[in-house]
Amino acid sequence: MEQITRREALKRAGWALGFAISAPTLSAVLNGCKAKPDLAFKPQFFTDDQARVLAEVADIIIPRTDTPGAKDVGVPGFMDTLVKDCYKKEDQDAFLEGLKEFEDGAKSSMGDAFLDLSPEQQKEYVINVHAQAHEDNKKFDETRRKLVGTEYVAEDLAKEFGSPETIDASNASQWMTYFPTAKFTIERDSATNKIKEVKRKFDRPFILGVKELTVVGFFTSQPGCEQVLQYQAVPGAYHGCMPLAEVGKTWAT
Numbered sequence: 001m002e003q004i005t006r007r008e009a010l011k012r013a014g015w016a017l018g019f020a021i022s023a024p025t026l027s028a029v030l031n032g033c034k035a036k037p038d039l040a041f042k043p044q045f046f047t048d049d050q051a052r053v054l055a056e057v058a059d060i061i062i063p064r065t066d067t068p069g070a071k072d073v074g075v076p077g078f079m080d081t082l083v084k085d086c087y088k089k090e091d092q093d094a095f096l097e098g099l100k101e102f103e104d105g106a107k108s109s110m111g112d113a114f115l116d117l118s119p120e121q122q123k124e125y126v127i128n129v130h131a132q133a134h135e136d137n138k139k140f141d142e143t144r145r146k147l148v149g150t151e152y153v154a155e156d157l158a159k160e161f162g163s164p165e166t167i168d169a170s171n172a173s174q175w176m177t178y179f180p181t182a183k184f185t186i187e188r189d190s191a192t193n194k195i196k197e198v199k200r201k202f203d204r205p206f207i208l209g210v211k212e213l214t215v216v217g218f219f220t221s222q223p224g225c226e227q228v229l230q231y232q233a234v235p236g237a238y239h240g241c242m243p244l245a246e247v248g249k250t251w252a253t
Contacts, residue, residue: 041077045084045092050099053114054079057207058214060126068223070214078217079210098206105129126207133205140184144198152177152188152195 043051058070058079070076083095106114110125117125152175158164162181174196178185187197202209219225 041074041080043076043080045080049115050096051076051080053099053103054210056115056122057126057210058217060123061211061214062218067227070218073218073221073223075214075217075221078221079213082213082217094202095206095209098202098209102129102206129207130211133207136205137208140198140200143182143184147186147195147198150195152186152193157186 041051041055046054055071055076058075062070062075064072083092087095103114106112106117106125109128110117110121112121114122114125154164157179161179161184164177164179164186167176167178167185175188175190176185177188184198184200186195187199188195204212
């Protein structure tokens with residue numbers, strides 16, 4: 001009898017990603033959402049063109065080789081279902097905004113809409129955006145560590161991050177200031193004027209969110225588990241010490 005463990009598949013997917021899987025994705029998969037191969041995918045949340053963009057990006061992240069690619073196992077449908085049914089409204093809006101920025105970036109940097117680019121140009125653009133996202137993450141983490149706990153000095157921050165915009169805070173003891181150029185918000189204590197937190201509008205760059213959905217959708221699908229990961233419906237003998245070369249692929253079960 002087939003014994004594919006979703007929790008174990010998610011753990012392996014997290015290792016492949018290199019970062020923790022977000023709560024909406026984790027919850028959706030544990031509650032039964034998984035990629036299924038489909039012949040005539042019709043998006044329920046995204047527009048047809050948005051779904052096509054996501055499908056191409058997913059297939060660049062996990063292309064077909066001697067094993068199925070992301071489109072082959074139904075990852076685009078998995079994305080559509082998960083974002084529609086499992087994301088909060090603000091997370092859906094953020095995802096769509098990130099998708100728009102991704103498409104606008106293709107026009108500005110590559111000279112054409114993403115879907116009108118050649119496969120080679122699409123791959124080049126995705127690689128560049130992915131590399132920039134990792135660099136942006138690194139810079140943000142450094143900035144956050146540098147600022148949290150320090151005194152809020154408007155003039156110094158404006159010189160480094162551009163002119164700020166004060167926004168309403170949910171708590172009267174906190175002041176919130178948004179820096180459009182840097183794309184983050186600084187939360188400070190109104191009594192001490194110390195910076196308590198630095199937050200971005202998106203928890204992670206859009207392309208990394210798509211990468212998460214792609215990897216999780218792929219490795220929790222039946223083809224991903226059985227054809228790419230090692231799969232054994234009923235585990236055999238336990239071997240506690242083996243050379244790494246003999247282990248081969250990561251286990252799905």
